[in-house]
Amino acid sequence: MSTEDTRTGEAGSTGEAGDTGESATAEDANPRVPLRRVLGLFLPHRSALLLVGALVVISALISLVNPFLIREIMDVALPEQRTGLLSALAAGMVVVAIANSSFNVWQSYVSTKLGQRVMHELRSAVYRHLQRMSLDFFTRTRTGEVQSRIANDIGDMQATVTTSATSLVSDVTIVIATVTAMAVLDWRLTIASLIMVPFFIWVSRRVGTQRRRITRARQRQHATISTMVHESLSVSGVLLGHTMGRSRSLADGFSHESAKLSDLELRSTMAGRWAQSTTWIVLASMPAVIYWVAGMAGRGENTAISIGTLVAFTTLQQNLLRPAVSLLEVGVEIQTSLELFGRIFEYLDLPVEVPEPEHPRAPDRLRGEVRIRDARFSYRGLPEPTLSGIEVTVPAGKSLAIVGETGSGKTTLSYLIPRLYDVDAGSVTIDGVDVREMSFETLAAAVGIVFQETYLFHTTVAENLRFAKPDATDAELEAAARIAHIHDHVAALPDGYDTVVGERGYRFSGGEKQRLAIARAVLRDPPVLVLDEATSALDTQTEQAVQQAIDAVSAGRTTITIAHRLSTVRDADEIIVLDGGEIVERGTHGELLALGGHYAALVDRDANVTEAA
Structure with a gap:
């Protein structure tokens, strides 16, 4: 663009920069993204979703077999010295482990492939949409901002899409199946195990809200860093920095912004860690509660809990520990990712100011008038x-x-x-x-x-x-x-x-x-x-x-x-x-x-x- 119109374009950019890309640098939050819109990205891949769901459910159900095998070993095979039954039950535990591991590997491959495909389609959709934007949009938007949204934001969402979504399905299935199995074993111990669930949900929501605010600031800082790198480390930027004697000040400025990003990354990582550690302590202490409840229930002849049932129950409870904590962490990750999805959908929702005609016409012959x-x-x-x-x-x-x-x-x-x-x-x-x-x-x-x-x-x-x-x-x-x-x-x-x-x-x-x-x-x-x-x-x-x-x-x-x-x-x-x-x-x-x-x-x-x- 020539000098005269660069000035004009810049003047035009100051009035309504918030209407397009620069809105990402505003202090206001991005519009909240409905979860159904995110889920809509996966709808074209229903068959892959169903396969992932089936693999997750099968894997979760297989993992519940071992506690019941253990109960039979403790209550029947060992006390009655039935070596044949003992061998069969032990072999069954090995088969369960092999089957569970195989299904986990297959499920991981299918879910990762599905997530990467969705991310590819989202990246392509954003790039294709930006290609349709008018010159006015790019005169008002930092190039580093555009690069950051396509590279950093979508890149940061990949972990959630490829692993967190699968973990959510897997953990929910395991939790439901495990709680059901626990209830079958003993309803009193199950109630004692679930009494702290409302506390865990409250912790998860609080940490998620805190992490979402930090994520918003972190992604803006990523965009700032990308802009500085793009502008100052291009050939033109290096020439200008050297000839103006600004190389040191540019390096100092970058160092300052990098330090801010490091601080935000640290805050993002540590957000809610103390609350989550409290959750871990409570969950890890639950076996003690179960032993106490079992001991108290065992005073009556008709209420006694067998050793095999107690061991099977605590095994199930330990199996419940990982998915329960994982569910809390996945909830936090999803809330964080919704902020990133908001930044991406903001670009996808930008109106095309110079649209392609729905019914294009062409001259009979291009002459050039x-x-x-x-x-x-x-x-x-x-x-x-x-x-x-x-x-x-x-x-x-x-x-x-x-x-x-x-x-x-x-x-x-x-x-x-x-x-x-x-x-x-x-x-x-x-x-x-x-x-x-x-x-x-x-x-x-x-x-x-x-x-x-x-x-x-x-x-x-x-x-x-x-x-x-x-x-x-x-x-x-x-x-x-x-x-x-x-x-x-x-x-x-x-x-x-x-x-x-x-x-x-x-x-x-x-x-x-x-x-x-x-x-x-x-x-x-x-x-x-x-x-x-x-x-x-x-x-x-x-x-x-x-x-x-x-x-x-x-x-x-x-x-x-x-x-x-x-x-x-x-x-x-x-x-x-x-x-x-x-x-x-x-x-x-x-x-x-x-x-x-x-x-x-x-x-x-x-x-x-x-x-x-």
């Missing part, structure tokens, strides 16, 4: 419109230049053509079809853009070019590079088109990167080409080389150029001059000079700057 009719546009939060009453027609194959002072709306106007923004009023059409009625695929095929700031991926030259056309052949890459006057340079490199360009293309000069961007645009062969101050940041010699590439690319295409250096637009078929978001002059270079108005003043100033340089 561009018409803008009474277009009006305002950035949110700004009191005055950025563009007002714009009327322009660019016939197919002709050229239009847009000039004006910084902040006049030049880049904003060019962004309306590929529909990076939608007009508030009026229309933009290509070959008679409103761009709002065209599919994004058709629109991308119709309009190519070369920005002032060239963005190249950290991959090879060939892959950067193929981003425009993934199935392009080597011959097509070379042809596009020749048109952009960059083939000879690339071919002379040791690795040729397999040369890795480095982050943001820093292994290439500004002019070379710009010509690569031009070649990338040429590869799509669009009938409309938008050039957003493509040469303004280049020196005179490099500008001439890039301008030659632009002239070669523009031949036969509808070309719309946002110009900073007016020498590059002298031959345009029409030039419009913007001032305060309105067209104040239009005509050819000669006609506008003859008027002696805004354009003539810009040309004079441009000439004076060139002479001074």
